[in-house]
Amino acid sequence: MELLQDAHTWVTVGLLVFIGALVYAKVPGMAVGALDARAKAIQAQLDEAQALRDEATRLLADVKKQRADAEKLSAELLANAQEDAKRMAAEAKVQLEDQIKRRGELAERKIATAEAQASAEVKAAAADLAAQIAETVLTTRLAGLKSDPLIDGAIGQMGAKLQ
Numbered sequence: 050m051e052l053l054q055d056a057h058t059w060v061t062v063g064l065l066v067f068i069g070a071l072v073y074a075k076v077p078g079m080a081v082g083a084l085d086a087r088a089k090a091i092q093a094q095l096d097e098a099q100a101l102r103d104e105a106t107r108l109l110a111d112v113k114k115q116r117a118d119a120e121k122l123s124a125e126l127l128a129n130a131q132e133d134a135k136r137m138a139a140e141a142k143v144q145l146e147d148q149i150k151r152r153g154e155l156a157e158r159k160i161a162t163a164e165a166q167a168s169a170e171v172k173a174a175a176a177d178l179a180a181q182i183a184e185t186v187l188t189t190r191l192a193g194l195k196s197d198p199l200i201d202g203a204i205g206q207m208g209a210k211l212q
Contacts, residue, residue: 052058
C-alpha cells in the first residue's frame with residue numbers, strides 16, 4: 050500500500066489516464082493529420098517556390114539570350130555602319146578628286162583662253178601700233194617730198210598692170 054500513497058505513482062497513473070483519454074479521443078490522429086496537412090501546405094509552397102524558381106531561371110535564360118542577340122545585332126549594325134562610313138568616305142574622296150580635277154581643267158581652259166585673248170590683244174595692239182608708225186613714217190616722208198619716187202614708180206606700174 051505504500052504504492053498508493055506515493056506521489057510518483059499517482060502522477061504516473063494520471064499521466065497514463067491522460068494519455069489514454071487522448072488516445073481514446075483520437076487526438077494523436079488529429080495531431081498527425083494536422084501535421085500532415087501542414088506538411089502538405091508546406092510542400093505545396095515549396096513546389097510553388099520551385100516552379101517559380103524554374104520559371105525565373107527560364108526567364109533569366111531568355112533574357113540572357115535576348116541580350117546576347119541584341120549585342121550581336123548591335124555589333125553587326127556597328128560593323129555595317131563602319132563599312133558604310135568607309136565606303137562613303139571613299140566615294141566622297143573620289144568625288145572630291147573628280148571635282149578638283151574638273152575645276153583644275155576648267156581653270157586651265159580659262160587660263161589658256163585668257164592667254165590666247167591676251168596674245169590676240171597684244172598682236173592687235175602691235176598691228177595698230179605698226180600701222181600708226183607706218184602712217185606716221187609715210188606721212189612724214191610725203192610731207193617732206195611733194196612726190197615720192199617709190200609711190201610714183203608704184204603708180205606707174207599699176208597703170209601698166211591694169212591695162
